[in-house]
Amino acid sequence: MAKNAVVYTVSGPHILLCATSIASLIDHYQSEASLDILVVTEGELDADVALLRELPDFYQKPQVHLFVWQKPPITSELKHYDNARFGQVTLWRLFVPAYFPNYEQLLMIDNDTIIMADISPLFSLNRPGNVMAAVPDFYYYTLNPPVDQNVLPDFSSMKAYFNSGVLVINVALYNELFKPEMLVERADQANYQYPDQTLLNLLTAGKVTLLPFRYNFQKDDDWLTHWAEQTDPAVAADMTAERQHVVIRHFLSNLYGYRPWGHLAVMDEFEAAFWQYFSQTREFFTTETKRRGLNHY
Template identity: 30%
Template sequence: MQTIPVFYTISDNYTTYAYVSIQSLIDHADPNQDYTITLLVQKISAAHKQSLEDLSTDNVHVKIFHINDEMVKPIHKTKENYLRAQFFTMSIFYRLFIPELFPQYDKAVYLDADTIICNDIANLYNTKIGENMFASCPDLSIRYMPLLQKYIKECQGILPPEKYINNGVIVFNMKAFRDKHFVDKFYYLMDKYHFDNVDPDQAYMNEICEDKIYHLPKEWDSMPNESIPEFTNPKIVHYNLFFKPWHFADVQYGHYFWDVAKKTPYYAELKQQLDDFTDEDRKKARQDLEWMAKKVDLIVNEPHTWAKVKQHESVKID
């Protein structure tokens, strides 16, 4: 029986959402398969740690892994590393180190905690991605946002912009990451250029691995997008950006989250979060999205954008 390794990276305050995501994965797990779920954290409360570990079943094993502070020490809390141009969270970078930290695996799945799994994750794991560094879906959350399309073209220098991926769902070629020394390349570029990004971890993965990324069918990363209808049969729902079902009652794909959440011990807490999130909070969330887009006009004038650097130095893995 093969073991399917699945990774999440969370901060303590994302425990409730990770719990719901893992429960959805368990709900669709094949009883004849073996799954090991590892959550990478720096700090987590004893109660939250126990809660997550207690999700384990006979064939789904949930573990907590404390990431080494030294490994992420070079990543600084500076504006270029702000997520969505709003705030700093170290946890978004943890995924970049998974291949180095777990050399026993040559392949693995990574999932953001704000996902709901609607299919056996073994089917994603078994996707054949060839010699590519990893597999992910093109980022449909920004497909219809002109300023973010500008960001990909003029700041990232990735053309066509439709090939820019979202890294909330990843099938890692772990061996390739190690063999190609991805982490060394990441440290080098970050230290030399301090690229300003609205999506720091995702930008580095897109740039360093460009042209060595396998594009998954879009249903594996189904994201709310007010410009397009819901997919009929999403395999994974990913509540990307600001529109979370615990904040917006009418968000696309919202029922997938609540159908699972109601079976968990955090249901009342999550419903309270929805009730406490005011219209003013929702207005601010939309303004935050607008600010993220507007920041593109600031980034494009930075001395070191990806697009500018690529005119004189290759940033890609060979």
């Protein structure tokens, strides 16, 4: 077993995004160190599972190993969670460290991402004694102050409020501090607009290493130019400088027009990379499906 692992949690049609992100991650992985990719899901087709497992071989990365797991059993104890925008799958990440306690670090990545460079340096960036490393949430980092009280509790500074789309977790310390039963209780009561993200911020306050924007770059050029620059020019300048060194581009928006699959034009190099890996995986999966006799047409 590898020392570190990357984790994706996915359900339903998001498997297409998950596969695209994984493909870009594997292709850019340069370290000789063994790396496990753990896809935590529910009810996926056996054919999809088999195809996902072939991605490391397709990109000729024998040091990368992909495994597909069913969701943590304890998530069945979530009885009262109800969020129209974020399904229960978003809460699975709370229980993943207890599910995989033998790893030293877990890098958790959202499905709506594209990887632009080697992710292996991320495993060395969390400071000793901190539960996790994460990138500030772009919107609230720029908006601070004021705090959006209709969405979030009263944090002392929104500059430290992180986005949960990319997390580097110290597994042993996380499991020492946060028992699964406690997390079930807290998650069932999480009536926040961003449930898992806000809950993690509350639980880990003061124990988080804040990473440069490049490791979870959450917005596009239009947002930087037309909103961030007008709201806080200094912050916008810092984000724009980091744009030149993006490692993980997170297509974070509740508006489809700001995601590559929400419009026809290809707006920048990140969207071009998304379609490159989407096309590569579709071609590979189509060929493999026919070769294995899995197709029914």
